[in-house]
Amino acid sequence: MNRVVPGFGLSLGITLTYLSLIVLLPLGALVWQALGVGWERYLAILAGPRTANAFRITFTTAALATAFNCVYGLALAWVLARYEFPGKRLLDALVDVPFALPTAVAGLALSALFVKNGWFGGPLAAFGIEVAYTPLGIAIAMAFTSIPFVVRTVQPVLEDLQADVEEAAATLGASDARIFARVIFPAIFPAFLTGASLSFARSLGEFGAIIFIAGNLPGKTEVVSLLTFIRIEEYDYPAAAAIATTLLLTAFVMLFLVNMIQLWQQRRIGASGD
């Protein structure tokens, strides 16, 4: 406890009051509403075909989007951390576009690109690939909005990686691929996993970017966040509460996983005597 600097009581008081009113009160109300639903009805809502399908579609497309971002994000982080080339700073700035651009705008732009007469939709249709109004469109919208996560978690770790370990491995005759797999990847793995989890969590809850491109057909291209929205519009509050708390619980599990990964990372760094 710092006993010299003033303002502890005041700043903590403001912080706790604000968090209670703005964050905890609404989340508490959500849980309270869900508890009022009753266990049996809660399970029946989740097991209903429309809800179950929405969860299945959301999890599959989020996994697809995360898989894409694992590859593209890692390549992007590598290129930014390891190479110098003209336009590098612009590329670095572009990574944050999905965080700065409103999701509704992203959804609008992606749907314009991927509809049948769009810049991408036309050529893709020639190959028989349909994106707009299909699960693939949902995955692309999710992938777009969660691009920065893997890049921004892996990039600093790659930049801090010391050259000597790689050099030692190279001296011993290891190939680049082997050094990457055995030395570099293990070092960035916790950060990579954190980024992937955050990307997945963000994709599960995405709404604005998806509804423009998804077609929103129940059982086919309807995601969980949209179904929650529809239940609210139908004044079916028990269903909305049940679906929203399940999504919230998933978010907490993801958050817990990320914290465990970070704890593990700190222990590893601590153990290596850094």
Next chain:
Amino acid sequence: MAAPPTIPRPRKDALGARVRVGSGATTRRVLIGTVLLVTALILVAPLVAIFAEALRHGWEAYARSFAAPDTQYAIWLTLITALVVVPVNIGFGIAAAWCIAKFSFPGRNLLVALVELPFSISPIIAGVAYLFVYGAQGLLGPTLEAWDIKIMFAVPGIMLASLFVTAPFVARELIPLMIAQGSEEEEAAVTLGAGGWRILRTVTLPNVRFALLYGAALCNARVMGEFGAVSIVSGNIRGQTNTLPLQIELLYQDNNAVAAFAVATLLTAVALVTLIAKAIIERLDRAREAAH
């Protein structure tokens, strides 16, 4: 006679620089080329498409899109919301960073997690949660009705939901920086007889001004662009509770694509200005660090 053991040497390139993984010319070119191509397709093309679609029927049609009273109201409502939400969350961010960075106390890590919690929650969940507090069937619904206070499907609801969604932005930028900077300067100021507010104004805030600005810029971009949470609490009443993102969806559903994209260019411009501000702030920050 046994041959002398060969001593392995670090690999070096023609200029004598140490060779690291992936520094071969081919690997380098392929990786940079692929990343640039994918980035152009997935990150740049959408930005270009927004402006191309907005200007599809020329500048006049573009300009006309902003003449609709509903759209003008949406611009106004979005600005007012940002004007209220951003300062409040700057205040919260400073208070949270002050107690978390300058003091250690039991539950400090839990508090950090709590501050960042809104980032992990889907905006749709945030909207639903607010409905369950202030809606007619909500926790405070009957009380509010008795007092004739309208929060849901009205402007206060939009502001509250925006406060939730953007609460962590400023705090998250300030906390790590203020922890790294330590409290020596503040302690010295106390020794010299300065009070808390004076220390905050003359010592702490000048030290973190770039992070504060960046956090505020991000917070502003997010407030102006928030869609999911606001679409639940606003009730989408044309010309009354429609912010810019909601107006975009409405215009799009009305098959008024040019107007939808025209409104989208405004928010895209906000996003681009935010990113440029970030780049400038980072450069100033580096220059300041170099000067130290």
